[in-house]
Amino acid sequence: MLCLWGLTVRINSKLAKFAAVGLTLAYTGLAHAELNVFACEPEYAALTKALAPGASVYAATTAMQDPHQVQARPSLIAKMRRADLVVCAGAELEVGWLPMLQMKSANAKVRSTEEGLFFAADQVDPLDKLAQVDRSMGDVHAQGNPHLHFDPQRLLKIAQALSAKMTALDPDGAAGYQAALADFSQRWLAAVPVWQAKAAGLTGKKVIAYHTSFRYLFNWLGMEQVADLEPKPGLPPTSGHLASLLKRAGEGDVLAIIVASYQDRRGADWLGERAHLPVVMLPMSVGGNDQSRDLFGLYDSVLALLNGVK
Amino acid sequence: MKIQHPISNPGAALLALGCTLASANALALDPTLTNPAISAVVDGYYQSSDRPMSERTEGFGLGETELALSANIDDMFYGKVTAVLESSDGESEINLEEAFIQTLAMPAGLSLRAGRFMSDIGYLNNQHLHTDAFTDRPVAYRALLGGHYFDDGVRLDYLAPTDIYWSLGAEAFKGDSMHAEDETGSREFSNLGVFTAYSKFGGDIGDAGSWMAGLSYLRNQNGRFMPHEEEAGAEEAGHGHSASYTGENTYAADFVYKWAPQGNYKYRHLTLSGEYFRVTGLLSDEAPAAGAKRRQDYHQAWYLSGVYQMSPNWSAGLRYGELDAQALEADEMQSQKLRETELSLGWHQSHFSTVRLQYTHQQGANFDGITDDNILTLQYVMSLGAHGAHQF
Incomplete structure (x- = not known):
């Protein structure tokens, strides 16, 4: 399961090395310090993994967990402490836990979207933005619906922006990120019409x-x-x-x-x-x-x- | 330590604060200085009888009504102010519970906090009261830390770059609320009274479970009791935020374990926690009573708590706690014991509103005449304004 990728890499560094050999065959020229990425949701862990095959990616939540309600637990603080990049849906989906993780992890690199913080919702125009929000309306997000990853067009735009963000943080890896983005985009654009036909x-x-x-x-x-x-x-x-x-x-x-x-x-x-x-x-x-x-x-x-x- | 401003017209003050709240966008998006996160907590209760060392008294009452304001000040500093309105004996007071700044961009996992804030010793101490699953703190906290220990000082915290969560911290405080009982009011207390050091560890057990454990030490320069020569009376179980039982050294160990099916906190989850405190160095060496017979030269307290959220709307908690403290009575250390068994049932319309019914059974030995008491408390705690992110 993808949500365990980060864990596997951590626990079994030997296994990870074997896996890395396979990846190096596909993407040569990635022999530099890889990014350490903290993804708030598994969809963004998967996207990051596709766009930076050598990166160490940790998913903070699984598809079985409500991303609105996550504990700012110690393991997440420890992971964020060492992250170069934090990738989240944004639009206030993580408002109940991400600010606490940022405060507790004392990692200046991932505090601001100008540096190592990336919100998918900032890259596209979310649906259902609200001018006025009131608690009596329930858990609604003024900044729009944050469950963006089931829109193939929006997801591709997010992928492009995420690739650019990783290139900015890790210029040495630019060629690798470009190749991975090209590969992902090509496969994605080929898949969309097939899905639509289905x-x-x-x-x-x-x-x-x-x-x-x-x-x-x-x-x-x-x-x-x-x-x-x-x-x-x-x-x-x-x-x-x-x-x-x-x-x-x-x-x-x-x-x-x-x-x-x-x-x-x-x-x-x-x-x-x-x-x-x-x-x-x-x-x-x-x-x-x-x-x-x-x-x-x-x-x-x-x-x-x-x-x-x- | 408390800055108390008895207000002549608490109603007007509340109204002013309320207007401030209403004029700001309550659901501040990303808190900034022009648009800070503003939140308020309202807490009211009815209790069937008094509890020792508690701010809740018999009958109808208000708990801590809290108003908090927080925002990033710039890219380096975060700031928070929490004002607490308390009313007891017909008088309203505004206390500042928090007024601190914290660094956001120090290197190497370091962070610095200065001002008035809650000490990070133990598990519960740095949690806000309104997030508790019971109406009062366990007897260990009420007796040894004045409910929760917040003070003016500084903290340096270090988070290690390890896969397992591991933090180390040290604090220095003024320590006024931790003074030993001063019978004559003539004692000169040190105004750099409290130093703490703590370390916490934590991690996950699979997808479903998470844990944290901590060890803390608190050095209280003013904690030893210095009896007066003529009359050495028993310590009074005090009200307010001051510790009722003090000593020079406090050692604490804590743990918390949380579980949710597949780690999904949406519907059901369980929280188990426990803490143990031991306070030593109770009497001054120079005190005439130093030669008094000491059967036991320490205070000791602990609790174990389990809270199960069985659905988004209902939760139930069970807690057992003990205090075994010493008080000087007629030149002799006498043991005072209190045991509390508590059962609470919470109803939550949303994450922001709780109505709680709690039953407390108290058994005391040589403790304010308490032998076998039953207390019922009905309480509401609700928060309005910005979503606060909670600590683990």
Whole structure:
């Protein structure tokens, strides 16, 4: 699992050396000090790994963990202490833990986006920005929806900016980063039309989903989330709210109920059983299921799961 | 140590503070000097009877109402101010609990903090009271650290570049709230009274578990009790933020372990923690009572706590704590013991609001007449304003 890459490298430096031999065959000319990268979410660990194959990458969270609610735990402080670059979604997704890690890790290199701090949301225009935010609205982000990685266009822009950031931090590795970006972009641009062809039948389909986790996926595929299992963002489903969803599902136009790998599926199962709708658990990120070994596998798996309910 | 300004019209002061809050964007995005993170904590309760060394008294009351302001000052400094409004015996006071600056860009994992701040000894001490899972601190904290020990001073902290979390720190404080009982008020206390040193370790056990453990030492220059010749009365269990039982050396060991299924804190998680304190050097050598019979020349206190968040809306906690302290009574050290078993049930509408019901059973021996008491507390604690990132 990708989320364990960083760990593997740490625990088994010998194994890592063997792995490095393989990587060196593919990307020669990377014989310099590699970047030490701390990624807040597994999707950005996977992207960094693709764009800097020699870098030591640590993922702070897994696809089974809600990135809104992470403990500023000692292991993360120790990892950030030694990081050259911190890569996060941004748009306040990590507001409950990243500032504490920065304060405690006493690492001046990763404090500012002018240096070793990178927010994906800063590189693109997020959906659903809000002019006014109030706690009564639940856990909403004024800076827009931060679950950006299911938009292939936005992700490519983020990849380009991340590559440029790594080049700026590590100019000696420029040629390697350029080669890796070219390779990733080419494979990505080749994959997108294939995915779109696979998803052609999903256009216009309506789903009920948990949170706005797949906002960008539905936007890209032309699907519509007609209702949310959460009564308000961040609040768990209530029985009253589920009853209203059952009524909505009764209109007969809903394809499925979608939950992400870190979300509790009990509410979805309750609704699915009564409304006779399939419940689909999609991997929220790389490592969210066995197929999602990298970003390509993640997209493949999500589309296969969605196509499976047709 | 406390700067107390009894205000003639606390209502007006609160109103002014409230207006400041309302005019600022409560959900400050990235806190800056023109747009700092502003937060407030409101805490109210009803308690069925008094507890020793606690600020919560019988009946209706307010806990610490807290107003905090924080921001990065520039690329080198972070600053925070926390004002606490307390009301006891019909009087309101504003205390400054925190007013510190901290460096952000020192090299080699070093950081420096100066001003008034909470000492980093032990596990609970540097945590804000409103994040606790119980209405009061364990008896160990109330007796030996005045609830939580914050003071004016400096701290140097070092974080090692190791895979396992390992930090080392040292602090120097004024130490006024840690003075030994002064019966005549004539004792000259050192105004550089407290020095601390601590080390913490931590890491993960798989995806699901995380731990931290620490060792601390606190040297209190003013901690030895100097009995007066004529009348050497028993120590009074004090109120406020002052330590009730003092000594020259405090040794502490702490641990915390947190677990969540697959490390996902969204729905369920468990926190186990415990701390042990031992305070030695209770009496001054020059004191006439130094020759008094000493059955035991130390205070000792500990607690163990387990809190389970069973759903986003409900949590339950169980805590057991003991205090075994010494007090000079008629030229002889007498043991005073207090044992507390506490059960708390919390209801959380969101991360920001908690309503808590707590049952406390106290068993005392030679302790303010407490033998076998049952206390019920109903409390709300809510925070408004900026999301604060919590410590582990």
